[in-house]
Structure formats: C-alpha cells, structure tokens
Amino acid sequence: MAYVITDSCVKDALCLDACPSEAIHPTKDEPAFETATQLYINPEECMDCGGCVAECPTNSIFPADELPADKQEFAAKNANYYKS
Numbered sequence: 001m002a003y004v005i006t007d008s009c010v011k012d013a014l015c016l017d018a019c020p021s022e023a024i025h026p027t028k029d030e031p032a033f034e035t036a037t038q039l040y041i042n043p044e045e046c047m048d049c050g051g052c053v054a055e056c057p058t059n060s061i062f063p064a065d066e067l068p069a070d071k072q073e074f075a076a077k078n079a080n081y082y083k084s
C-alpha cells in the first residue's frame with residue numbers, strides 16, 4: 001500500500017520536503033512541474049511513512065486504502081504518472 005495524492009492538490013510542494021524517499025513528483029526542478037495539474041506519489045517508492053499527509057494544507061493525501069469514495073481513481077492516476 002502507498003499514499004495517494006488527489007485532485008485538491010495545489011502543488012505547493014510542501015510534501016516534497018517531507019518525503020524521505022523522493023517518491024513525490026514532479027519536483028520543482030522538473031519541467032513537468034509547470035504543466036502538471038497535481039503532484040503524484042510513486043507507489044513503488046513510497047515507504048508509507050505518512051509524513052506528507054501532515055504537510056499538506058489541502059488534505060489531498062490519503063493512504064490508498066482510505067481514499068474517499070469519489071477519489072478512488074487517484075490510486076491509478078498516481079501510479080500511471082510513473083508509467084509514462
């Protein structure tokens with residue numbers, strides 16, 4: 001299980017500094033940061049520490065198995081970001 005970022009993300013990028021495994025992208029240094037509609041967590045890299053949740057001012061991050069019913073699709077959306 002990994003954590004998942006949903007569409008209320010406003011790309012403030014505070015979670016990036018909180019993540020010990022660099023599992024969140026795009027970073028501010030990556031070209032995709034400007035065009036991405038939100039940030040995404042790589043489920044292969046996430047260590048399930050939960051550190052990003054506390055940093056998120058928009059409450060956009062959930063454990064995959066606690067996603068709200070209307071946000072279920074974001075587990076796949078986060079994973080798919082890393083397949084392209």
Ligand code: SF4
Pocket residue numbers: 003018019020021022023024041045046047048049050051052053
């Ligand atoms: S739960 Fe921890 S390892 Fe996973 S994305 Fe958040 S800060 Fe990074």
